[in-house]
Amino acid sequence: MKINLPDGSKLDVDNNPTVYSVAEGISKGLARDSVAGEVNGKPVDIYYELNDGDNVKIITSKDKKGLEILRHSTAHLMAHAVKRLFPEAKVTIGPVVEDGFYYDFDIEKPFTPEDLELIEKEMKKLSDAKIDIRRKEMEKDKAVKLFNEMGETYKSEIISEIEEENVSLYEQGDFIDLCRGPHLDNTSKIKHFKLLSVAGAYWRGDERNKMLQRIYGTAWFKKSELDEYLQRLEEAKKRDHRKLGKELELFSSFDEVGSGLICWLPKGSKVRLAIENFWREEHIKNDYEILYTPHIGKANLWQTSGHLDFYSENMYSPMDIEGQEYYIKPMNCPFHIMIYKTKTRSYRDLPLRWAELGTVYRYERSGVLHGLLRVRGFTQDDAHIICTDKQIESEISEVLDFSLNIWKDFGFSSVKGYIATKPEKSVGDEAMWQKATDSLTKAIVKSGIDYELDEGGGAFYGPKIDLKVKDAIGREWQMTTIQFDFNLPERFDMNYIDSDGKEKRPFMVHRALLGSLERFFGVLVEHYAGAFPFWIAPTQIKVLNISDDQLDYCKQLVKKLKGKGFRVEPDYRNEKIGYKIREAQLEKIPHMLIIGKEEVENNTVSVRLRDGKNKNNLDFNEYFDVIKYIDENKSVNLWR
RNA sequence: GCUGGCAUAGCUCAGUAGGUAGAGCGAUGAACUCGUAAUUCAUAGGUCGCCGGUUCAAUUCCGGCUGCCAGCUCCA
Numbered sequence: 001m002k003i004n005l006p007d008g009s010k011l012d013v014d015n016n017p018t019v020y021s022v023a024e025g026i027s028k029g030l031a032r033d034s035v036a037g038e039v040n041g042k043p044v045d046i047y048y049e050l051n052d053g054d055n056v057k058i059i060t061s062k063d064k065k066g067l068e069i070l071r072h073s074t075a076h077l078m079a080h081a082v083k084r085l086f087p088e089a090k091v092t093i094g095p096v097v098e099d100g101f102y103y104d105f106d107i108e109k110p111f112t113p114e115d116l117e118l119i120e121k122e123m124k125k126l127s128d129a130k131i132d133i134r135r136k137e138m139e140k141d142k143a144v145k146l147f148n149e150m151g152e153t154y155k156s157e158i159i160s161e162i163e164e165e166n167v168s169l170y171e172q173g174d175f176i177d178l179c180r181g182p183h184l185d186n187t188s189k190i191k192h193f194k195l196l197s198v199a200g201a202y203w204r205g206d207e208r209n210k211m212l213q214r215i216y217g218t219a220w221f222k223k224s225e226l227d228e229y230l231q232r233l234e235e236a237k238k239r240d241h242r243k244l245g246k247e248l249e250l251f252s253s254f255d256e257v258g259s260g261l262i263c264w265l266p267k268g269s270k271v272r273l274a275i276e277n278f279w280r281e282e283h284i285k286n287d288y289e290i291l292y293t294p295h296i297g298k299a300n301l302w303q304t305s306g307h308l309d310f311y312s313e314n315m316y317s318p319m320d321i322e323g324q325e326y327y328i329k330p331m332n333c334p335f336h337i338m339i340y341k342t343k344t345r346s347y348r349d350l351p352l353r354w355a356e357l358g359t360v361y362r363y364e365r366s367g368v369l370h371g372l373l374r375v376r377g378f379t380q381d382d383a384h385i386i387c388t389d390k391q392i393e394s395e396i397s398e399v400l401d402f403s404l405n406i407w408k409d410f411g412f413s414s415v416k417g418y419i420a421t422k423p424e425k426s427v428g429d430e431a432m433w434q435k436a437t438d439s440l441t442k443a444i445v446k447s448g449i450d451y452e453l454d455e456g457g458g459a460f461y462g463p464k465i466d467l468k469v470k471d472a473i474g475r476e477w478q479m480t481t482i483q484f485d486f487n488l489p490e491r492f493d494m495n496y497i498d499s500d501g502k503e504k505r506p507f508m509v510h511r512a513l514l515g516s517l518e519r520f521f522g523v524l525v526e527h528y529a530g531a532f533p534f535w536i537a538p539t540q541i542k543v544l545n546i547s548d549d550q551l552d553y554c555k556q557l558v559k560k561l562k563g564k565g566f567r568v569e570p571d572y573r574n575e576k577i578g579y580k581i582r583e584a585q586l587e588k589i590p591h592m593l594i595i596g597k598e599e600v601e602n603n604t605v606s607v608r609l610r611d612g613k614n615k616n617n618l619d620f621n622e623y624f625d626v627i628k629y630i631d632e633n634k635s636v637n638l639w640r
Numbered sequence: 641g642c643u644g645g646c647a648u649a650g651c652u653c654a655g656u657a658g659g660u661a662g663a664g665c666g667a668u669g670a671a672c673u674c675g676u677a678a679u680u681c682a683u684a685g686g687u688c689g690c691c692g693g694u695u696c697a698a699u700u701c702c703g704g705c706u707g708c709c710a711g712c713u714c715c716a
Contacts, residue, residue, distance in 0.1 A: 095690080102711095110643075110644055110645090111644095112644095112645095113645095184674065197710060198644080198645095198710085198711085199643075199644070199710055199711030199712070200642070200644060200710095200711065200712060201643085201711065201712045201713090202642080202643090202712060202713070204645090205713070205714050206713085206714070207641075207642060207712075207714090211642070211643045211644090211712080212643090213643085213644085214711070214712080216711085217712095242708095242709095246651080247651085253707090253708095254707090255689070255707045255708090256707095257688095258707095259706090259707065306716095307683060307716095310716050311716060313713085313714095313716085314716080337704040362715095364714085364715080365641050365642095365713080365714065365715095366641070366707095367641065367642070367643095367711090367712080367713080367714090368641095368713085368714065368715075369662095369708095370709095374715085382642075459716065460716070461716085488683090544676090545673055546674065547674060547675095548671090548673060549673080573672085574672080574673065574674085575678095575679085576672095576673095576674055576678085576679065577674070577675050577676060577679055578674095578675085578676060578678070578679095579677080579679080580676095580677095581676050581677055582676095582677035582678055583677085583678085584677090585677055586677080591677030592676085594675070594676065596674095596675055598675085606675090606676090608676060612676085612677090613675075
């Protein structure tokens, strides 16, 4: 008989061929590498028996699907081990997730880290036992009966919801699990795995349901891949902004102040100031005007804006001021709109681009707070663009370009866009949505940003573009958001007088480029692992003297550099130069000026860069030219 | 908010089978005046997160609260 291969060729095969025997027929290497198959587009096990004329594709360990199958089989192996060690545990579901898998168990006593070690050992044993993993088809009611007999009530619950008549089970030794498959054919193929953590998770993700115990793990085909992955986790730990924030004295939060409220320490504040200064300059260059608005506003304002109706869950309780209710702001928009309404606007005034570093407060459930990335008080780099329908396309285009330039300056080169379109429940007429969505799409195409469509993912008040940036170790962070708002102009009855003398409703766009300064700072810390580029570093230059004899010279240097606007700190302590260098190095300071007898005599500076390289005996002006250059050009390099 | 874990000196952490605690780093002082990642010696520093209970005695055991961590849920 004949089967078809993906490249269009046909292969003659003997009787009773399987996916594996086909792979073997092609090459030994392919057979060794094979994990599963795809027959007529359906994933199957490697021992699946083929029929004449089948289209067969071999899934190998190099395919993404192959890795998913390995991880899924590892999840089963883990469940197998758990059932052997904890027979009272009920199995539920065990899917593949990014970089690994998890399995949820219903068990009274939560797993401890020691349990994880035991389970891992048991998994190794089961792997060494080389147990065959075999698929079985069964009628639904029979399967329900089987699982009920075993006490696996979650499984029977799942089966009873499956539409098909038959379900598939996978059996390995004394363990059997409901599963669509495919799976590896033997436990011995699962070698390189690690159980990572245990946590609670609700049955079916619903917080009204029972809390189950979830074990997370990872699995790989090669030991080197597992090691690499574990190393990546280590690397992420090292970059953790909460750890670096403490070590580098950047920010802090206090039990006494409250959860999710951030205090910026002097060094972190210096970074923030550099970011804010840059932000302001760029906004002014890009024809924005900068606004300042209060932190609280009367209930009536939030009633008009609709926040009290639609956003109150995220707002803090009102405070009573002379019998009036005031709310602390969760957003800046109502204030900007009030400013818009201070006078009659003409079409000649538009577009208006109003930006504010506005500090807002939103209630977040205590469990979701996380360092700088999820907080209760934060400063948005907010702006509102108010324009006519003819202007929206060019306005969106300009915002996108602006955003890209900002990200480039901060050292993020990889940006991805997501356009979210009209959801089921929405305000504003169809034509407006269409026009706005078109302008978003056109602008993003023009910008050259790679993007995806999130159909129906927009807010009820308008479509949006979100931008995700990729950091130094490949993680994506959602930062920029550009959102149309068809709701607020209506609610506040915003108007302008068009050229025909008629009142018209302007378009309004909210946008935040960095998102919030807190979150952005957190991402920035992780991106650079605390080693900021020269232009952002809290201390750019540290002046280290060899001995007291150079004190006067050093003081002059510091004065000169400060006069030029650089952030420079002295270290004149009576310590060995190695000690001072070590400290400056741990502070991740870009430049150290090492000043000894030689430098004083020659009227020069010697620079030790953060990367350990040296630039010795430079004339001051020569050095000044270099730092001026790398500072102004926002270079990520330490030297020109 | 939910489940589980954790909270000891400025930081990182040890310890007390219930009898009020210790290291390293850091800080301070002194000596050394020193050339590219840790000089030496000395000193100070803790109501053992907060509140309550059990006990002759609680940092230790129990309960509540606050905060942090992992995850779930949430993120119009």
